Structure formats: C-alpha cells, structure tokens
Amino acid sequence: MKQSVFSIPDRETGNHQVIGAVGYRQQGSSFNGPLLHDFELIVLVICDRMDPYSVQIEHCISGSIRYQIKYIAQQDLLQWSISGESRELIRYFLHGEIFWEEHGKVTELRSRMIALEADMWDHRKLKEFSGFLRTYVQAKQYAQEHDYMDAYYNMLQSLKHYARIELISRGIIPENSIWEQIRELNTEVYKLFDELTDSKESLEQRIELVLIACDFFVTSRMKECCQALLHIIGSRKEPWRIQELTEHPELKYIREDIPLLIRKLVYRSFVRQTSARAEERLGEGREIRYWL
Incomplete structure (x- = not known):
C-alpha cells in the first residue's frame, strides 16, 4: 500500500x-x-x-x-x-x-x-539477574519478618527471573509462557518452582528451602550474570561514582537496582572500592568509588 x-x-x-x-x-x-x-x-x-x-x-x-x-x-x-x-x-x-x-x-x-x-545476551542476562536479586532479597526480608505470603509472592517472581536467565544462557529468547519453556529443559529452576508451588511441606519450609538454593545461585552465577556491568566498570581506569553508573545510558534499564548490585559485587570481591575526597556538602565524609 x-x-x-x-x-x-x-x-x-x-x-x-x-x-x-x-x-x-x-x-x-x-x-x-x-x-x-x-x-x-x-x-x-x-x-x-x-x-x-x-x-x-x-x-x-x-x-x-x-x-x-x-x-x-x-x-x-x-x-x-x-x-x-x-x-x-x-x-x-x-x-x-x-x-x-x-x-x-x-x-x-x-x-x-x-x-x-548478537551482543545483547549479556545485557538481557544482567537485566534478569537484577530483577532476580531484588525480589530474592525482598523475599528473604519478608521471611525473616515471618510474612510468608509476601515472601512467597516475591520468591515466585525471583524464580521467573532465574528461569529467564537459564533460557538466555542457552541462547533461547524467553516467552510469556516461561514455565512451559523451562519444563522441557528439566533444569534446577523448574524443580525449585515445583518445590515452592506443589510440595507437601509447610509454606515456611518451602520458602526456606528455595531461599537456600537461591543463595547458592547468587554465589555461583553472579559474576557470569553481571558481565555487562563489569565490562562498563572496567572500561576506564578511574573509579566510578555510584551516580555515574546509575546515569550510564547502557544501564538505564537497571538504574534502580545498580546500588544493590554494586554492593553485592563488592561483597563477593568482584568489584573493588576506594574512597576519594568528598564534595564539601558531605562534610568530613569521603565518597566511595568503584573499580575492577
């Protein structure tokens, strides 16, 4: 036409x-x-x-x-x-x-x-890991407060992000019917989903078991899933201010989660931190900056 x-x-x-x-x-x-x-x-x-x-x-x-x-x-x-x-x-x-x-x-x-x-898989993996980490931390907090219904909801969301990461790692684009896709692969995350939604254990026990498995996932897969972020941090010699990272155009899609990701990466020693003379408005404080 x-x-x-x-x-x-x-x-x-x-x-x-x-x-x-x-x-x-x-x-x-x-x-x-x-x-x-x-x-x-x-x-x-x-x-x-x-x-x-x-x-x-x-x-x-x-x-x-x-x-x-x-x-x-x-x-x-x-x-x-x-x-x-x-x-x-x-x-x-x-x-x-x-x-x-x-x-x-x-x-x-x-x-x-x-x-x-061809280069977007790392960014997509980072986006899903960002969502996974946010909802996993929230589920953990709710569980500590004995608010198991909210912990359950956040745990479900966390597992969906986990499932998308598994698909992306295999070069598969996640669809809306994520659990149908992941079931065919017989991966650990589907077993966790089944454990959380269909186990005879109490809700508290199910959440605790899945949280333990997610703890291991964070420990073992964080560096792999954060490669896009680590690449940006390593792209220059000078350490980064946290504000610079949250305003980086290639990280716009995870802006709200960058502080959490950075602190976890520091805790796991994947990112190093240093201090620099802070602006006068911070008084005696020194500003933390990040580098590889």
Missing part, C-alpha cells in the same frame, strides 16, 4: 522530529498480540526526538482499512534491543515495510539493531 493512502505524519508533524515510518500488516485473521488489536495495520513513526506532550498514538481509518499509528523514539528502540523489552514492537519494526524514510535513516537504524542483537 502506498504511503499516500494513509495519514502518515511527515517530518514536520507536531513537535516530533520524524525520520521515517514502518508499517506491519496483520496476516489474515491470525492474532498478533495486544498492540494490533483488531487493526489490519500498525504504523510505527520513528522519531529522532519526541516531545512528551505531543501525540503518541492515533487510531485512523482509510476506506475500509483501520490502522494504528504509534510514535517511537529511535533511542527507545535501541534501548529495548538491549533490555529485551517491547519485543512485539521490535518485531514489527524489523519485519515491517518501510513506507518512507529520510536519507536512509530507518534502514541504518535497522542495521544497527540487527548488529546489536
């Missing part, structure tokens, strides 16, 4: 700096996920910069064709490639038809994302 059929915004539309548009058509009557709904087509309008107060999404019709327009910043597409998020949108962008582009910028962006794909 030609671009002129649709009300696809050009580069002057609104306050967005548009570099092109990609259309993905629904195949027949097959279901293509929640983003397409019952539309025949989704049009991704790729922007170099987006104004958060301008239109982000539109529902349109041309003749008998219903379609959805979604505005996306190219930086978000690159970030999702790193983190493994928004996989539907990534698929639509990579496999859709380029309706138009400015100076080949959409084609260039596609090439960059395909090239990045």
Whole structure:
C-alpha cells in the first residue's frame, strides 16, 4: 500500500522530529498480540526526538482499512534491543515495510539493531539477574519478618527471573509462557518452582528451602550474570561514582537496582572500592568509588 493512502505524519508533524515510518500488516485473521488489536495495520513513526506532550498514538481509518499509528523514539528502540523489552514492537519494526524514510535513516537504524542483537545476551542476562536479586532479597526480608505470603509472592517472581536467565544462557529468547519453556529443559529452576508451588511441606519450609538454593545461585552465577556491568566498570581506569553508573545510558534499564548490585559485587570481591575526597556538602565524609 502506498504511503499516500494513509495519514502518515511527515517530518514536520507536531513537535516530533520524524525520520521515517514502518508499517506491519496483520496476516489474515491470525492474532498478533495486544498492540494490533483488531487493526489490519500498525504504523510505527520513528522519531529522532519526541516531545512528551505531543501525540503518541492515533487510531485512523482509510476506506475500509483501520490502522494504528504509534510514535517511537529511535533511542527507545535501541534501548529495548538491549533490555529485551517491547519485543512485539521490535518485531514489527524489523519485519515491517518501510513506507518512507529520510536519507536512509530507518534502514541504518535497522542495521544497527540487527548488529546489536548478537551482543545483547549479556545485557538481557544482567537485566534478569537484577530483577532476580531484588525480589530474592525482598523475599528473604519478608521471611525473616515471618510474612510468608509476601515472601512467597516475591520468591515466585525471583524464580521467573532465574528461569529467564537459564533460557538466555542457552541462547533461547524467553516467552510469556516461561514455565512451559523451562519444563522441557528439566533444569534446577523448574524443580525449585515445583518445590515452592506443589510440595507437601509447610509454606515456611518451602520458602526456606528455595531461599537456600537461591543463595547458592547468587554465589555461583553472579559474576557470569553481571558481565555487562563489569565490562562498563572496567572500561576506564578511574573509579566510578555510584551516580555515574546509575546515569550510564547502557544501564538505564537497571538504574534502580545498580546500588544493590554494586554492593553485592563488592561483597563477593568482584568489584573493588576506594574512597576519594568528598564534595564539601558531605562534610568530613569521603565518597566511595568503584573499580575492577
């Protein structure tokens, strides 16, 4: 279908700096996920910069064709490639038809994302380990407070992250039906899931047993799962301030968990710490910085 059929915004539309548009058509009557709904087509309008107060999404019709327009910043597409998020949108962008582009910028962006794909496994593993560690620590705290229902919920979330790590380690992209995927591999994490959800032990005993296994997972797999973070820390000679790491563009997707990850890495001696003269606002204190 030609671009002129649709009300696809050009580069002057609104306050967005548009570099092109990609259309993905629904195949027949097959279901293509929640983003397409019952539309025949989704049009991704790729922007170099987006104004958060301008239109982000539109529902349109041309003749008998219903379609959805979604505005996306190219930086978000690159970030999702790193983190493994928004996989539907990534698929639509990579496999859709380029309706138009400015100076080949959409084609260039596609090439960059395909090239990045081979190097993204470490980042995806780091993202899942970050989620695993956060929910595991929370489950441990709830268990110590004898709040076993909240501990159970967090333990389930922790095991889902653990399961995704196992799949990623095998070069398998995790799907929504994570336990169906992992059951076929007969891994330790599925046995832990079964132990937590279907054991005859008391809830307290089940949580304690799974926590012990997760303790071992943290000890044995932390360095492997944190390679993307360790690579960034080792990329320069000067020690890093914690604020620098939380603001690093390649670590945006785990920003809130970086302090916890760093302290665990220091405790396991994978990261070293040093102190430096602090700014005056910290009084007599010295600022801790991190290096390999």
